[in-house]
Amino acid sequence: xxxxxxxxxxxxxxxxxxxxxxxxxxxxxxxxxxxxxxxxxxxxxxxxxxxxxxxxxxxxxxxxxxxxxxxxxxxxxxxxxxxxxxxxxxxxxxxxxxxxxxxxxxxxxxxxxxxxxxxxxxxxxxxxxxxxxxxxxxxxxxxxxxxxxxxxxxxxxxxxxxxxxxxxxxxxxxxxxxxxxxxxxxxxxxxxxxxxxxxxxxxxxxxxxxxxxxxxxxxxxxxxxxxxxxxxxxxxxxxxxxxxxxxxxxxxxxxxxxxxxxxxxxxxxxxxxxxxxxxxxxxxxxxxxxxxxxxxxxxxxxxxxxxxxxxxxxxxxxxxxxxxxxxxxxxxxxxxxxxxxxxxxxxxxxxxxxxxxxxxxxxxxxxxxxxxxxxxxxxxxxxxxxxxxxxxxxxxxxxxxxxxxxxxxxxxxxxxxxxxxxxxxxxxxxxxxxxxxxxxxxxxxxx
Numbered sequence: 186x187x188x189x190x191x192x193x194x195x196x197x198x199x200x201x202x203x204x205x206x207x208x209x210x211x212x213x214x215x216x217x218x219x220x221x222x223x224x225x226x227x228x229x230x231x232x233x234x235x236x237x238x239x240x241x242x243x244x245x246x247x248x249x250x251x252x253x254x255x256x257x258x259x260x261x262x263x264x265x266x267x268x269x270x271x272x273x274x275x276x277x278x279x280x281x282x283x284x285x286x287x288x289x290x291x292x293x294x295x296x297x298x299x300x301x302x303x304x305x306x307x308x309x310x311x312x313x314x315x316x317x318x319x320x321x322x323x324x325x326x327x328x329x330x331x332x333x334x335x336x337x338x339x340x341x342x343x344x345x346x347x348x349x350x351x352x353x354x355x356x357x358x359x360x361x362x363x364x365x366x367x368x369x370x371x372x373x374x375x376x377x378x379x380x381x382x383x384x385x386x387x388x389x390x391x392x393x394x395x396x397x398x399x400x401x402x403x404x405x406x407x408x409x410x411x412x413x414x415x416x417x418x419x420x421x422x423x424x425x426x427x428x429x430x431x432x433x434x435x436x437x438x439x440x441x442x443x444x445x446x447x448x449x450x451x452x453x454x455x456x457x458x459x460x461x462x463x464x465x466x467x468x469x470x471x472x473x474x475x476x477x478x479x480x481x482x483x484x485x486x487x488x489x490x491x492x493x494x495x496x497x498x499x500x501x502x503x504x505x506x507x508x509x510x511x512x513x514x515x516x517x518x519x520x521x522x523x524x525x526x527x528x529x530x531x532x533x534x535x536x537x538x539x540x541x542x543x544x545x546x547x548x549x550x551x552x553x554x555x556x557x558x559x560x561x562x563x564x565x566x567x568x569x570x571x572x573x574x575x576x577x578x579x580x581x582x583x584x585x586x587x588x589x590x591x592x593x594x595x596x597x598x599x600x601x602x603x604x605x606x607x608x609x610x611x612x613x614x615x616x617x618x619x620x621x622x623x624x625x626x627x628x629x630x631x632x
Contacts, residue, residue: 298367298383302332307345309335310378319367319383321360332381336360339369349373356390359383366390401454404447411447415440449579452509453562456586462503466617469499469532472508480515480528487524495533496540499619500611502591510587513580514544514607522548522604538613545606551599559597560585591615 207225289311292299298316300309309322309332316322320336333341338360344351351371359365366387372380418437423430477492484490500507518528526547535541551559555566563578581595588595592612599605 296385298381300332300381300383302345302379302381304373304377304379307332316383319359319361319365319385344369344371345379347371348379356386359385397454397457400450401458404450404454407443407447408451411440411444415444446579449583453579453583453586456506456583456590459590462506462590464501465504467500467502467504467507469496469619470494472504472511473530473532475508476511476515476530479512480519480530483516483519484528488519488522489527490530491527492530493532495531497619498534498540498616500540501615501617503587506587506590510584510609511542511544513584514609517580518544518546518548518605518607522546526604535610538616539611540616541611542609543606545604547604550601550603551597551605552601553599556597556599560595 293313295313296315298313298319300312300316300320300322302308303310308329309327311328312320312322312324317324322335327335333345339354339357344354348371353371354367354369357367357369359367364387365385368384368386370382370384372382374380415437418433418440421429421433423433473492473494477490480488480490515528515530522528527545529543529545531543531545533541533543551566555564558564559566560581562582565578585595588609593615594610596608596610597605598608
């Protein structure tokens with residue numbers, strides 16, 4: 186016990202003892218000790234009862250307590266402690282209210298819509314001003330209303346049911362105006378409440394569409410003059426002017442490279458403009474045989490090429506687009522593997538019931554710092570090596586877009602100096618049995 190509390194307690198006991206001694210002395214003087222002592226004890230109890238009642242009243246009072254008494258007894262010390270505790274609690278409450286007002290003001294000033302949703306009932310608890318402009322919520326009408334009912338134009342019920350696993354909606358029409366496009370994100374920041382964030386991405390989508398249109402139009406316009414230039418170059422015979430032979434060879438090489446670049450840009454623009462692809466049966470045995478022939482033709486005997494088919498299933502998807510993606514992976518493996526290396530193509534079942542196509546090589550490898558950006562368009566790990574191999578920098582970007590349209594994913598594992606493994610994972614919904622299962626695809630090796 187602190188010293189000042191112990192001192193106040195002893196002082197109160199001393200006062201009580203002094204009163205009782207005085208009562209005993211007074212009783213001896215008048216010859217009535219017990220009646221006087223009893224009356225004194227009752228007076229002491231009554232006085233303490235009044236002080237206790239005063240403390241209870243002060244504890245139950247909502248208004249600010251008066252200044253504490255200046256006495257030195259236990260009740261006076263208790264009065265001072267209560268006053269100090271109330272002052273500290275009021276100061277803490279004031280700070281919390283100021284912080285709450287600051288946070289609410291900051292959330293209200295955000296350009297993005299912020300909606301607090303109660304998790305169990307899925308009702309709106311609070312929203313900022315931007316939620317009125319972007320989602321059409323009105324205050325106080327929509328406070329406490331079911332969010333699914335207020336945002337009927339959005340697929341909210343299934344989205345909210347996913348909870349922590351809900352994927353962001355990257356392009357959703359706003360309930361306010363169909364031409365207003367929103368990016369929606371659900372953040373379960375506590376066990377009781379969720380945070381719904383909505384951002385206006387209309388301008389970004391328009392800019393992205395302008396970029397796609399620009400690339401597609403420029404690529405289309407470049408196709409005709411490149412065809413003319415390439416045709417005239419083919420008409421020139423280096424034997425007529427031997428001194429021009431090196432220049433003509435380089436011009437033809439660069440013309441072909443630019444033609445391939447234009448074709449890749451057109452392919453990428455076409456894929457970006459599509460939301461889905463027609464599902465057709467993709468026979469994987471002929472597909473793997475075609476990939477083997479392409480790898481051998483591109484390798485020209487410089488690599489060992491092996492193909493293995495352990496899956497025994499086929500895929501649902503676009504045969505043309507999947508061949509383009511697989512061919513890009515195989516072509517990269519051949520181009521970036523030194524002479525004498527090995528290229529392995531494997532098609533196998535996955536543990537989740539799906540299938541995976543792996544393309545392994547023993548090439549140069551990719552540093553770990555480049556892996557997150559390797560599928561970006563025109564991104565190159567080594568500019569000089571890519572140009573020497575004839576790559577356009579768009580192959581893996583095309584692969585990524587084709588796989589996205591097939592709800593598939595690309596995983597890349599690589600070690601510098603040891604090679605890389607590109608794995609294409611398809612879900613179980615993309616797999617169907619192979620009715621006419623061929624014999625296991627024989628390994629083909631070319632020295």
